[in-house]
Amino acid sequence: MRPILLLPVLIVFGVAGVTPARAADIAVILSAPVDAYEETLRGFEDTVGHRIVAEYDMQGDFNRGRKILAEIRSDVQPDLILAVGVWALQAIVRDPPDIPVVFAMVLNPSTVIGSEPRNITGASMNVPVEQSIQLLEELGPTIRRVGVIYSAAETGYLVEKAAAAAQERGLELVAREIASSKQAVQAVNALRAEGIDALWILPDETVLDPTVLEYALLWSYRYKIPLLGLSERQAEMGALLSVSFGSSRDIGRQAGELANVILEGGGDGPIPYTTARSIRVIVNLKAAEKLGVEIPESILAMADTVIR
Amino acid sequence: MPVRSAFLRSSTAALLLAASGWPQSAVAGDVADVVTDLYGGDGILLAPTPPPFPSHAPHFIASSLGELSDLNDALTANIGLFPFSSVVAGFTFDVELGVPVRTAESLGPILSERAPTLGEGNLYLGLSYSRIDFKRFDGDSLDDLSLTFTHEDVNGDGVLGPAGTPFAFETDQILVELDLEIEQDLLAFYATYGLTDRWDLGIIVPVIHSSARAEAHGTIVRNSPNSELIHNFAPERGGDSADSTVDRSATGIGDVILRTKYNFLRDDPTWPDLAVVGLVKLPTGDEDDLLGTGETNVLGLFVASRTYGSVTPHLNLGYEVSTDSDQNNLRYFVGGDWAVSPSVTLALDVFGRWEPNGDEVGDHIVDLAVGAKWNAVGDLLLTGNIQVPINRNEGLRPDFVWTVGLEMPF
Numbered sequence: 006m007r008p009i010l011l012l013p014v015l016i017v018f019g020v021a022g023v024t025p026a027r028a029a030d031i032a033v034i035l036s037a038p039v040d041a042y043e044e045t046l047r048g049f050e051d052t053v054g055h056r057i058v059a060e061y062d063m064q065g066d067f068n069r070g071r072k073i074l075a076e077i078r079s080d081v082q083p084d085l086i087l088a089v090g091v092w093a094l095q096a097i098v099r100d101p102p103d104i105p106v107v108f109a110m111v112l113n114p115s116t117v118i119g120s121e122p123r124n125i126t127g128a129s130m131n132v133p134v135e136q137s138i139q140l141l142e143e144l145g146p147t148i149r150r151v152g153v154i155y156s157a158a159e160t161g162y163l164v165e166k167a168a169a170a171a172q173e174r175g176l177e178l179v180a181r182e183i184a185s186s187k188q189a190v191q192a193v194n195a196l197r198a199e200g201i202d203a204l205w206i207l208p209d210e211t212v213l214d215p216t217v218l219e220y221a222l223l224w225s226y227r228y229k230i231p232l233l234g235l236s237e238r239q240a241e242m243g244a245l246l247s248v249s250f251g252s253s254r255d256i257g258r259q260a261g262e263l264a265n266v267i268l269e270g271g272g273d274g275p276i277p278y279t280t281a282r283s284i285r286v287i288v289n290l291k292a293a294e295k296l297g298v299e300i301p302e303s304i305l306a307m308a309d310t311v312i313r
Numbered sequence: 314m315p316v317r318s319a320f321l322r323s324s325t326a327a328l329l330l331a332a333s334g335w336p337q338s339a340v341a342g343d344v345a346d347v348v349t350d351l352y353g354g355d356g357i358l359l360a361p362t363p364p365p366f367p368s369h370a371p372h373f374i375a376s377s378l379g380e381l382s383d384l385n386d387a388l389t390a391n392i393g394l395f396p397f398s399s400v401v402a403g404f405t406f407d408v409e410l411g412v413p414v415r416t417a418e419s420l421g422p423i424l425s426e427r428a429p430t431l432g433e434g435n436l437y438l439g440l441s442y443s444r445i446d447f448k449r450f451d452g453d454s455l456d457d458l459s460l461t462f463t464h465e466d467v468n469g470d471g472v473l474g475p476a477g478t479p480f481a482f483e484t485d486q487i488l489v490e491l492d493l494e495i496e497q498d499l500l501a502f503y504a505t506y507g508l509t510d511r512w513d514l515g516i517i518v519p520v521i522h523s524s525a526r527a528e529a530h531g532t533i534v535r536n537s538p539n540s541e542l543i544h545n546f547a548p549e550r551g552g553d554s555a556d557s558t559v560d561r562s563a564t565g566i567g568d569v570i571l572r573t574k575y576n577f578l579r580d581d582p583t584w585p586d587l588a589v590v591g592l593v594k595l596p597t598g599d600e601d602d603l604l605g606t607g608e609t610n611v612l613g614l615f616v617a618s619r620t621y622g623s624v625t626p627h628l629n630l631g632y633e634v635s636t637d638s639d640q641n642n643l644r645y646f647v648g649g650d651w652a653v654s655p656s657v658t659l660a661l662d663v664f665g666r667w668e669p670n671g672d673e674v675g676d677h678i679v680d681l682a683v684g685a686k687w688n689a690v691g692d693l694l695l696t697g698n699i700q701v702p703i704n705r706n707e708g709l710r711p712d713f714v715w716t717v718g719l720e721m722p723f
Contacts (some may be wrong), residue, residue, distance in 0.1 A: 092413070
């Protein structure tokens, strides 16, 4: 048979071979009408290869979230649910559906999901601890002992990871556990007594009490101990460095990629949630001057914002 | 059957009227005619002139009727829209905690609009009470108005009098000193529903109690030698003055307002939040009793607002069209609200109404409003507001208007 006569056969079977699977249906629940969540949804739409058939906004109301879930179950019946923000995820965890759930823009998701296996994964807002440790290491050889205060229930899991990451880089994590924000000031002072070289603020609600933060910043200036913060706001308040997730849209894209893996049958076993792959670094040179710290060029090169 | 009558007969209207607590029946006669009905309602008719003089009794009717009716027009023209605001639950995002945070500035403005809407499925109900005690008309105190009625030009020569001629009596005048009291109590029931996340629908049903009292003291200004012979209030000679009092009140549904708002731009990094608002005021209030204007008005407003920390400035610009008169006007509100604490918001507005083609009576009204909203308990909001005229010599104006109210989300 002449090869040219095989061409129609190849075309027919070739098309059949690459005919895409049925596009899955996705329902979206936003925790509240904030632009960060809208941006996350746009990022999800950038990468997900399936249809968003329904979109809901809880508006911060858990009763409304419960009704939304009921409607999703009875009317929408999607193949996957995207939960944007911690409230949407909490609403789902309270009444877990049988279908896969992908979350996005959630901080410390394991504290929400818990330890038992669930069909839930997603893209967290957390900055990888390795990157925070790397940033502290790059500050210079004077930074060897890094102090953190934390609540075990909120960020105990992070402290474990951070301790391991610090050890790999030749640093030591000095951790003080607290039960409430009332113990934070005492814990910070105790860390100084233990001779820490830098203080790292974790994304821990117990630590992020405004009075604790204010004390930590003043303490940092008083004792000339650099502070690594979580946000541009904290850098503006006086933290030497801050690192946060870089883009809510990229977190949405990460969630879209995870959704594709799940819906297209990829991955064996549970899929771990991701941390932010795009981060934002803020450097406060005024704080550096006050603390007598010289910021290395490598950190200045990666900084997204430099406060002068 | 007129729309007005049908509405008044509805059970809902009856319920609202009952809730107002005001007496339902009107004192005989229209409230709007409280001035024209002075001295019998047909203008000033003097006592018959004794023989041999021809009758001079009706020679002040035309002038008095014309002057008195001007005041009535100003009264009805000042019953207008009652702007109200919707309460919006706002959020910002706390990057450090990773959660949305309800914003304190969500309590919103009081009299003007801002761009955000309620959100789909949200319902707000509210009730407000306002008291308006009108005090001035074109700068003149209502308790010290005076009208001068001139004699009819009986010989048709285009001149009154002149003195020293047989028609010198045409120079006589009647001076009427008026003391007017015009008050309104407004109880407004309103509801707003979020049809979608960006589109609200609402309705305002006002119940109004209008009362007007006119006391007139008329005096004949005798400019002619035979005046006492021919111009008298009383049958006998020397009847120089006469008093008249008219006191009217009425309660009823005012002009119902239908409202819609569409928020077409939100959370843009460059532009403020933007919305358009449409209001239709229906002629459901009895204009003869100063419960309504008797016209359908359609107002379109463009709204811009943006939150900066705890302050939300806003701007409203619009145009109102009246279907039955030429009182089309431009409307504007400039102001802002400030969340002084999580439960208290202060609001300030300068707002105005300008008729480019007006009749030079109250063509441009500008007021200042200052108020507060307090999240007293749970989701209940209490509001208080005081409104003062900036250009108090324009139109029919009170010294101030105070309003209290409450709102509740569902």
